[in-house]
Amino acid sequence: MISNDFYSPANQGTYSVRDIGDLVLEEGETLRGCKLAYRTHGKLNAARDNAVLVTTWFSGTGKVMEDVYVGPGRALDPARYFIVIVDQIGSGLSSSPHNTPGAQSMAYFPKVRIGDDVDAQLRLLKDEFGITDLALVFGGSMGGQQVYEWAVRYPDMVKRAAVVAATACNTFHDFLFTETLIEAVTSDPNWRGGWYERSEDVRDGLSRMAVIFSVLGWSTEFYEKKRWQSLLGMSSERDFINGVMRAYFAPMDANDLLCKAWKWQRGDVSRHTAGDLAKALGRIKAKCYVMPISHDMFFPPRDCEAEHRLIPNSEFRVIEAVEGHMALNGFDPAYTAQVDKHLRELLAFEA
Amino acid sequence: MISNDFYSPANQGTYSVRDIGDLVLEEGETLRGCKLAYRTHGKLNAARDNAVLVTTWFSGTGKVMEDVYVGPGRALDPARYFIVIVDQIGSGLSSSPHNTPGAQSMAYFPKVRIGDDVDAQLRLLKDEFGITDLALVFGGSMGGQQVYEWAVRYPDMVKRAAVVAATACNTFHDFLFTETLIEAVTSDPNWRGGWYERSEDVRDGLSRMAVIFSVLGWSTEFYEKKRWQSLLGMSSERDFINGVMRAYFAPMDANDLLCKAWKWQRGDVSRHTAGDLAKALGRIKAKCYVMPISHDMFFPPRDCEAEHRLIPNSEFRVIEAVEGHMALNGFDPAYTAQVDKHLRELLAFEA
Structure with a gap:
């Protein structure tokens, strides 16, 4: 805990x-x-x-x-x-x-x-x-x-x-997508089999999860129409990835997300x-x-x-x-x- | 070399x-x-x-x-x-x-x-x-x-x-997808910043790349219609992921793939x-x-x-x-x- x-x-x-x-x-x-x-x-x-x-x-x-x-x-x-x-x-x-x-x-x-x-x-x-x-x-x-x-x-x-x-x-396609999220986290050495000391220790894994999520979570049209700018007010695509997507997952707990990912699958x-x-x-x-x-x-x-x-x-x-x-x-x-x-x-x- | x-x-x-x-x-x-x-x-x-x-x-x-x-x-x-x-x-x-x-x-x-x-x-x-x-x-x-x-x-x-x-x-959507492939490999500790001794040392990273590739490389319909069976003769979805997709990337060289991924982006x-x-x-x-x-x-x-x-x-x-x-x-x-x-x-x- x-x-x-x-x-x-x-x-x-x-x-x-x-x-x-x-x-x-x-x-x-x-x-x-x-x-x-x-x-x-x-x-x-x-x-x-x-x-x-x-x-x-x-x-x-x-x-x-x-x-x-x-x-x-x-x-x-x-x-x-x-x-x-x-x-x-x-x-x-x-x-x-x-x-x-x-x-x-x-x-x-x-x-x-x-x-x-x-x-x-x-x-x-x-x-x-x-x-x-x-x-x-x-x-x-x-x-x-x-x-x-x-x-x-x-x-x-x-x-x-x-x-x-x-x-x-x-x-199965969605199962597989979720597997990529799981692997993004569990491959982080700081996840330590789930025994990290602070949620933020797993920041690399959560960051990778955020990027994968960014690919399928939105749509090709979202990026093409630059909705990250018109809708979300971000200054660039990279600003969006860091300021919205990485920032979204960063404070969350890796084990909690993994619990839900397994359930989702x-x-x-x-x-x-x-x-x-x-x-x-x-x-x-x-x-x-x-x-x-x-x-x-x-x-x-x-x-x-x-x-x-x-x-x-x-x-x-x-x-x-x-x-x-x-x-x-x-x-x-x-x-x-x-x-x-x-x-x-x-x-x-x-x- | x-x-x-x-x-x-x-x-x-x-x-x-x-x-x-x-x-x-x-x-x-x-x-x-x-x-x-x-x-x-x-x-x-x-x-x-x-x-x-x-x-x-x-x-x-x-x-x-x-x-x-x-x-x-x-x-x-x-x-x-x-x-x-x-x-x-x-x-x-x-x-x-x-x-x-x-x-x-x-x-x-x-x-x-x-x-x-x-x-x-x-x-x-x-x-x-x-x-x-x-x-x-x-x-x-x-x-x-x-x-x-x-x-x-x-x-x-x-x-x-x-x-x-x-x-x-x-x-940018495709750039981002390719970034997930890159991160799948570079996050493997055995990649060692590119200084592994044998291509197969990076098997975990290549395996993760293979799974991510499996999500977008085919299509939802491909999986739904079980084309991995009718077209490729695999016995199950997992058999397909391991026998086709992981097997496809496993013998390749991580640095070579990264070179091309950077270029692709x-x-x-x-x-x-x-x-x-x-x-x-x-x-x-x-x-x-x-x-x-x-x-x-x-x-x-x-x-x-x-x-x-x-x-x-x-x-x-x-x-x-x-x-x-x-x-x-x-x-x-x-x-x-x-x-x-x-x-x-x-x-x-x-x-």
Whole structure:
């Protein structure tokens, strides 16, 4: 266990942490005293039918979801919905390698699956808030993997599901991409098999991860149109790589990222149906919106559309953004406007 | 200087080497006793107007060009053309870090530009064969960068130019991708700043390079359609990564690859026109065929088309291949058939 200020409330905003008890993980190990970080907006109504669960992705915590997707006048308006944003395990705020003491600390943190997150979130929602129905589960990227897992596992509980930039069954291409991120970090001698003394010791590995992420995280058009300048205000391509991408990953914890990368690679709802993806997605009762990002190189729209066709009650809504996968961070109001439009339409469906 | 059997005739087929003398490089240093490896097919006719220059790419030598693109009954038929395949500097056969003795060996090998290759090739063609006209210059990827350089620099000498899967001015996106390849190698402690004792010592770095290359070198469709099985006969995705991709890079020399990667990043014909790409490409007199590969993630057709529009006498011919950039290696007869068709049409144009 080490301390890392990046994950403190000073940087992450106000959040609560609940110890949901021991969590028996899919891989067999038990995560002792699993802690989930969460933040809520709005109030659960008397009918308990206005709860929205928001999940988190690889490189973000609940803070970016709160900042980018929730607020007055937004589709996810606290005046109307009780919004619960839960950090995934490994986020750095929920139980993670860097913040777990004792026998499961650092390199000894157990392997966690997307399904484990859903188990943990269910426990939190029930025990903490008495939630038994979800008006919507919403998430992007790894957060979207969690949404699919929710919709397949709890078809009666999840009334609506919205997935941005994610797949229900990770492709080998994406698995391989994630492997390059993992290798970028684990090849850093200062990673020391996970036993570094401070997160920043692994700066070389995180820097390499940032550069690889820069290649597929955005899009060729993003660079060609110099959106790093017009959208992000950086002075040059190199300024963008150093000032945005390296700076983005630099304060994060390597083991936490590796925990999530391993989980990301194995996101696959067909685990529940012996590899039959059509059967797994066929279980979904929620009204679904499958929303890939037009220029996403991790989860190309074509891959998402193939899954959309396997979901009984789904609509396919492509979000146009040359920012590609990284559009998720909401740099461009044109992106968030599209997400809001789709979410409003989805929420208008009678459950 | 070290020895590496991968670059011996036993593995590379028969080739000649000519010492073209000292080569003053764009970056200022002089490559002492520059050696070019080449192989010829066919005979130069009396009019000396049937010479075809074939260039090489990042991960290949003249051998793959010979095996995949030249032969009786092919567009590049030795019965009709005098075909000269020249290995680029850094290929491992021409002057390269690993095979250069003395003061320019290994990490001390000077920085080489695409323009230096063209200078060297011109000298070889003139001095060795008395060639003053080129019926065609043909190459793919980095070989295509050389073709563009030829066509811009020697507009009267180059009658026809065919570029597969390459750009005349490298994009920042591609620069960044290449940087991830470089970092994969240089982060290997066994690379030792370029002073390893045997090429195979850098196996970890080359392995990481192979995995990164696997993500963008093929395409998402290649993996989705399991072409590693139907086309390449591998038993699983992992079998493909280990048996094809790691095995492909494993015998190569790290410094040689780094030499070429640096060169690749900086391919840009607008060096000759103070950054004005339209002006540079506007100089071309050759009949050009710009032939991107449909699924190429390094050089997407869109990037190539933008350049094509700047060339006075150019046709845009997309080659359909889910193999993406790696289609260049000619695994699929459907790919080579398309290339041959286009080359035949191009060669039929009166120069």
